[in-house]
Amino acid sequence: MRGFLPAMELQRPASLSEALQMLAAHTGRPFAGGTDLMVVYNAGKLRETRFLDIARLPELQGIRETPEYLDLGALCTFTELLAHPAIHRHFPNLVKSAKATGALAIQNRGTLGGNIANASPAADTPPCLLAYGAELELVSPRGTRVVPYELFHQGYKVMDLAADELVTRIRVPKPSGTSVHYFRKVGTRQAQAIAKLSLALVAQVADGCVANLRIGLGAVAPAPVRACHAEAVLQGQPLANLPVAVALEALLADMSPIDDIRSTAHYRSIVTRNLLAQALRTLSATGN
Amino acid sequence: MAERITLTFTLNGKPQTLAVHPMTRLLDMLREDLGLTGTKEGCGEGECGACAVLLDGRVVNSCLIPALQVEGCDLVTIEGLATASGLHPVQAALLAHNGAQCGFCSPGMAISAADLLRRCPNPNHGDVKDALSGNLCRCTGYTKIVEAVQAAARSEA
Numbered sequence: 385m386r387g388f389l390p391a392m393e394l395q396r397p398a399s400l401s402e403a404l405q406m407l408a409a410h411t412g413r414p415f416a417g418g419t420d421l422m423v424v425y426n427a428g429k430l431r432e433t434r435f436l437d438i439a440r441l442p443e444l445q446g447i448r449e450t451p452e453y454l455d456l457g458a459l460c461t462f463t464e465l466l467a468h469p470a471i472h473r474h475f476p477n478l479v480k481s482a483k484a485t486g487a488l489a490i491q492n493r494g495t496l497g498g499n500i501a502n503a504s505p506a507a508d509t510p511p512c513l514l515a516y517g518a519e520l521e522l523v524s525p526r527g528t529r530v531v532p533y534e535l536f537h538q539g540y541k542v543m544d545l546a547a548d549e550l551v552t553r554i555r556v557p558k559p560s561g562t563s564v565h566y567f568r569k570v571g572t573r574q575a576q577a578i579a580k581l582s583l584a585l586v587a588q589v590a591d592g593c594v595a596n597l598r599i600g601l602g603a604v605a606p607a608p609v610r611a612c613h614a615e616a617v618l619q620g621q622p623l624a625n626l627p628v629a630v631a632l633e634a635l636l637a638d639m640s641p642i643d644d645i646r647s648t649a650h651y652r653s654i655v656t657r658n659l660l661a662q663a664l665r666t667l668s669a670t671g672n
Numbered sequence: 673m674a675e676r677i678t679l680t681f682t683l684n685g686k687p688q689t690l691a692v693h694p695m696t697r698l699l700d701m702l703r704e705d706l707g708l709t710g711t712k713e714g715c716g717e718g719e720c721g722a723c724a725v726l727l728d729g730r731v732v733n734s735c736l737i738p739a740l741q742v743e744g745c746d747l748v749t750i751e752g753l754a755t756a757s758g759l760h761p762v763q764a765a766l767l768a769h770n771g772a773q774c775g776f777c778s779p780g781m782a783i784s785a786a787d788l789l790r791r792c793p794n795p796n797h798g799d800v801k802d803a804l805s806g807n808l809c810r811c812t813g814y815t816k817i818v819e820a821v822q823a824a825a826r827s828e829a
Contacts, residue, residue, distance in 0.1 A: 393674040393739045409723070415738075422736040423717040435695070437740055463730070487806025488784070490718055492730040493737070576719050576803030631673035 389403045391426075398438040400552075403438055404525045408548035412436040416459055419486065420502045429566055444497065444552050447471075456554045458497025463488075465496065475557045477512040477567035477584050482608075483507045484582075487575040497551045500533075503541045503607060506579045506646070510537075510608035513556065514569055514600030515584040521553040522546075530555075537607030561595070564670050566663035569602070571654055572646075579603045580647035583611075583659040592623050594667070599660070604639040604652050611638035614660065627661040628664050631658045681745050684752025694740035695696030699723045701739050702749060710750035710779045714808070721807030724780035725749050731787045731806075750779035753763055761781040762786050771820035778808045785821045795825055 395412060408411065415421055423429045423514040431638035438444065439459060449470050456465070462482040465471050471478050485491055485499070485508045499507045500520065510533075518533040525548060526584075533554075535545050545551065566585040571577030576583035582602035588595045597618050599611035613634040617627055641652035675766040676691045692701055702708045702725070706829070714722035716735050723734040724730040753760040765771065772778040781804060788795055788803035795803070800821045809817060 389693045389696060390674055392693065392740055396740060417737060418736050419718055419733075422697070422738070425695070426716040426735060437694075439740075439741060487721070488716065488787075488803060489721060489724055489731045489733045489806045493732055562789035576808075592737070 391433050393434040394437055395435070396440070400441050400443045400523070400550075401525075403436055403441060404548065404550065406436055406469065407550065408525050410547065414438050414501070414550060415486075416498045417461065417495045419490050419494040420498065421505070424457075438550070444550070445660045451558075453557045454557050456496055456556065458495060458500070458551045458553060460496045462486075462491035462494055462496070466491070474587050475512070475516060475556060477515060477586065478509060478556075478564045480567045481508040481512045481569070481582075481584070484569045484571075484574070484579075490576075496554055499537070500554070501541055501543070501545065501551050502545055503537060505605060505607050506539065506582075506603040507530070507608065508579060508582060508602065511582050511584040511600030511602040513554065514608055514610050515586040515598045516538075516556045516559070517598060518553055518554055518556045521555065522549045524549040527554075534610050537609070540606035542607075559586060559588055561588055561590060562670070564667050566666050568662070570659070578646060581641070581652045581656050581665065583656055585660070585663040585667070587618075589667075589670060590624060592624065593620055594618050595620075598652065599638075599663075602637060602655055603646075604641040606640070609638060611635055613637040618664075623668050623670065626664050626668055628661060631664065632660060635660055673729040674790060677740065677743075679739055679743055679748055681742050683747050684749060688747075690738045696739040698725070698727075698734040698737040698742055698747075699741060701742075702734060708749050708751050712776055712779060714780075716778070719806075719808070720777070721780040721784060721804075722777055724807065726783060728788060729787075729790075731784050733806075748783075750782060753782060760786055761827055762789065762821060765820040765824035765827070766817070769816050769820035769823055771812065771817040777807055777811075778811040781809065781817055785824065788821065789825055793825065795822070797822070 413432050415435040416439050444459040445457040447468050463483050465482045497620045499509050520531050564587045569579045569582040584600040587597040614631045617631045641649040643649050679690045702711050715721035718736045725734045728745050731738040758803040762782050800818050
């Protein structure tokens with residue numbers, strides 16, 4: 385059921401500049417860990433036949449730490465994320481979402497950049513990257529630009545990514561002061577399940593109030609989205625008296641869930657609100 | 673048309689050279705080009721773990737890996753787990769504890785369990801469940817497999 389093997393091309397550019405030139409010449413689509421593309425290939429449904437193996441490009445590897453942020457190579461695997469102490473120290477939601485992605489064999493191959501550029505609305509790390517206010521570094525033969533991740537997804541599999549651009553690095557600012565981190569994915573089982581829905585919340589608290597708060601949602605819209613309406617209700621509010629009911633109502637405007645093989649719009653709508661309610665209970669408890 | 677490439681890698685401790693198309697699945701390369709049929713194809717989409725092998729010491733699903741990405745790597749399949757002196761402790765424990773019924777998942781289970789014991793010589797019950805969470809068994813209900821892995825750990829420790 386797979387494609388005609390001799391018609392399938394996979395080339396390995398020797399450097400980032402060669403990869404960018406090949407991308408610009410439409411030589412092929414980027415191929416990294418393969419954990420999404422190979423599934424489509426094995427099902428005989430892969431339309432493209434030409435790929436560029438970018439998995440060994442050094443510029444897209446590694447985790448660099450500065451006082452303000454972590455700079456993650458797009459080729460960081462989930463296993464590499466889970467092995468890095470700074471991820472555990474500053475970004476517990478990334479730890480939870482990387483652990484919730486597939487199982488070990490997938491975590492050993494799947495990459496953070498692939499999770500982003502594959503643009504599945506149900507991917508596990510993107511809601512966390514939204515809640516952490518991540519930025520993407522995009523490189524093309526024309527130069528480098530930095531895009532706030534919240535502006536990157538523009539619709540179902542539609543991204544602010546030109547045909548000759550690669551996602552090279554992901555920068556995630558470290559939350560400062562006292563912060564609350566919540567992530568929960570709901571699937572049929574803990575391992576190997578694709579999310580029915582997920583919610584990530586990161587809040588910075590000061591003087592008993594919400595100083596800054598972001599919420600990322602998975603599998604309830606055509607792409608990973610921020611819950612801007614619910615966030616607006618909660619910003620600046622006292623932890624002792626959060627407007628939970630108003631926030632849950634506002635969350636409805638942030639979602640456009642559908643019925644599909646994994647769940648129903650009704651279930652997604654109710655359970656996403658339940659997760660926000662649980663996250664807000666966690667947030668309130670930090671004020672005590 | 674893509675030409676075949678000459679792939680060089682280490683297979684179960686020995687150097688290997690092979691002419692393959694670059695998008696040949698590692699699973700097919702093993703089973704069809706190299707005749708190593710211990711590695712099984714279950715789901716073909718990275719969910720069941722029947723095709724698990726160790727690539728540079730890490731568990732991977734061989735159905736999701738194109739041949740080109742194996743270039744220069746160290747590959748261990750279920751055929752490479754036993755040594756001249758006998759079965760790998762995990763294999764011996766699966767036998768002793770009836771950790772297999774139909775046996776189709778067993779090569780992948782043994783690979784994942786061997787990887788766990790290398791990373792974590794004294795795993796608790798949760799560690800074993802985590803390590804095997806990407807390997808599906810439709811016969812045993814897992815209890816005997818988990819018991820076998822824990823027994824293998826005790827004999828290695």
